[in-house]
Amino acid sequence: MNIYLDDVRTPTNTEDWTVVRNYDEFVDVVTQNGIDSLGIVSLDHDLGDTAMKEYFNNVSPNYELNYDNIREKTGLDCAKYLINEYYDKNPNRLELSRQEKRSEPFNFPMVYVHSANPIGSANIMGIVNNFYMNESQPQTCVRVKIEHTINQDNV
Numbered sequence: 586m587n588i589y590l591d592d593v594r595t596p597t598n599t600e601d602w603t604v605v606r607n608y609d610e611f612v613d614v615v616t617q618n619g620i621d622s623l624g625i626v627s628l629d630h631d632l633g634d635t636a637m638k639e640y641f642n643n644v645s646p647n648y649e650l651n652y653d654n655i656r657e658k659t660g661l662d663c664a665k666y667l668i669n670e671y672y673d674k675n676p677n678r679l680e681l682s683r684q685e686k687r688s689e690p691f692n693f694p695m696v697y698v699h700s701a702n703p704i705g706s707a708n709i710m711g712i713v714n715n716f717y718m719n720e721s722q723p724q725t726c727v728r729v730k731i732e733h734t735i736n737q738d739n740v
Contacts, residue, residue: 664709
């Protein structure tokens with residue numbers, strides 16, 4: 586299963602994705618299907634009105650992002666949830682050495698970021714790649730472009 590998190594975009598190739606619009610839907614899908622069932626997760630950062638307001642008022646003109654101005658959960662929160670969920674299901678990983686981690690199976694989805702917010706994207710990539718590094722895995726979380734349409738009702 587592949588998850589595409591975005592409040593306004595829909596990937597053009599919908600048969601490849603389960604589309605979720607916010608943090609709660611994201612958590613529900615992961616909970617219902619299990620983290621082991623995930624292949625790819627693609628995250629948007631800004632999910633809702635206050636996040637978009639922060640983007641247009643601070644990120645775009647000032648290259649600053651203040652999470653205190655965002656009331657809804659973001660794609661960063663979803664990335665943190667995934668990592669916490671992984672450790673909840675695999676608590677023994679916290680005790681393993683890097684060498685032991687390399688020899689043990691690592692079942693975590695490939696995480697990408699498709700957000701237009703450069704700071705939010707960097708924050709998501711940073712936390713996911715740090716997690717990968719700590720798990721002795723390649724740091725493969727990058728920003729990608731996924732062909733999409735925009736739902737004008739949600740803009």
